[in-house]
Amino acid sequence: MDVAAADLPERELYKLLVNTVLPRPIALVTSCDRQGRANAAPFSFFNVFSHAPPLVVLGIEGREGPVPDKDTLRNIRETGSFVVNLVDRALVPAMTVCAIDFPPEVDELAVAGLETLPSRAVAAPRLAASPVQLECRERVCLGLGTRHRTLVVGEIVHLWIRDGLVDERGHVDVDALDLVGRLHGADWYVTTRDRFREPRKTIADLEARAPAQPEKKP
Ligand SMILES: Cc1cc2nc3c(=O)[nH]c(=O)nc-3n(C[C@H](O)[C@H](O)[C@H](O)COP(=O)(O)O)c2cc1C
Structure with missing residues (x-):
């Protein structure tokens, strides 16, 4: 496949990018x-x-209809703050409840059974169940594109990391962290359990590995 982005219908382009x-x-x-x-x-x-x-950075898409801003974007504009709660395997079912397009008056946190805690530096609360919570202040909201696409840039002003995840040397226990990522389609996710190691190389490493040059004939 070899195609100019401008030649693809918006939905096709979305599918190709997220997949x-x-x-x-x-x-x-x-x-x-x-x-x-x-x-x-x-x-x-x-x-x-x-x-x-x-x-x-967050990319927030506008909704169709008379109120294009998602609640998250409206709140960030109103209060200048938000919290990024990272998602571990246990949090995934509740996270998908939070993705339901509830009307603003519905308390999706209660529906999802998620407890909040007050933040230290920002108005937005944080999620007790998340292993890492990053309190952020809005730096800039950039309106980009034609469908109310907004790029939110936030500055992390305070970090919360669950006790026991960081040792005295500052090393994070990524197994215990157990974060997930989003994969293809609407419903596929991946854990961080399938890992491999590939050491970074120096120029000296590459030179040591270079095949010996054939000797030149006199
Ligand atoms: C895993 C996952 C990732 C999502 N990522 C985005 C995203 O990056 N941008 C976006 O606009 N919507 C995204 N959504 C959809 C929003 O979460 C959804 O529209 C939500 O209802 C917005 O809620 P709000 O109106 O309370 O802000 C995602 C949904 C899921 C399940």
């Missing part, structure tokens, strides 16, 4: 409105973008 760029980490984003009502929704157009400054 090839994978796995994608999942942010179960908690936010709240001006009245402090909490909301949670998963986003896999998500990643950590840099550590200095510590930035995350």
Whole structure:
């Protein structure tokens, strides 16, 4: 296949991108409105973008209809904050409940059975069940594209990592962390249990491995 992005219908382009760029980490984003009502929704157009400054990015799609902004985006605009809760294997069923397109008045956290805790530095609450919670302040919301696609850039201002996951040397126990990523289609996910190691190389490593050059004849 060899095709210009502009020649593909929007839906086809979406399918090709989400079924090839994978796995994608999942942010179960908690936010709240001006009245402090909490909301949670998963986003896999998500990643950590840099550590200095510590930035995350979210790609939030607009909805069809008269109110295009998802609740998460509206709340981020209202309060300037959100929390990225990373998703482990145990959190997946509740995460999928949070993806249901509930009307704003429905407390999806209660429906999903998720307990929230107050954050240290931002208004948005965090999820007790998540192993890693990143409190973020909105740095910029960029409206891109024609269908209310918004790129949210948030700065991590406070980190919560479940006790026992980081040892005294600062090493993270990735087995115990047990995070998942989003795979192809609407429903496929992957754990981080199937891993392999490939050491990084130096120029000296490559030179040591180079095949011996044949000796030149005089
Ligand atoms: C695993 C997963 C990943 C998702 N990723 C995104 C995403 O990156 N961007 C997006 O706009 N919607 C994404 N969605 C859909 C939203 O979670 C869904 O529209 C949700 O209802 C939005 O909730 P809100 O209105 O409370 O913000 C995803 C859904 C699932 C299940």
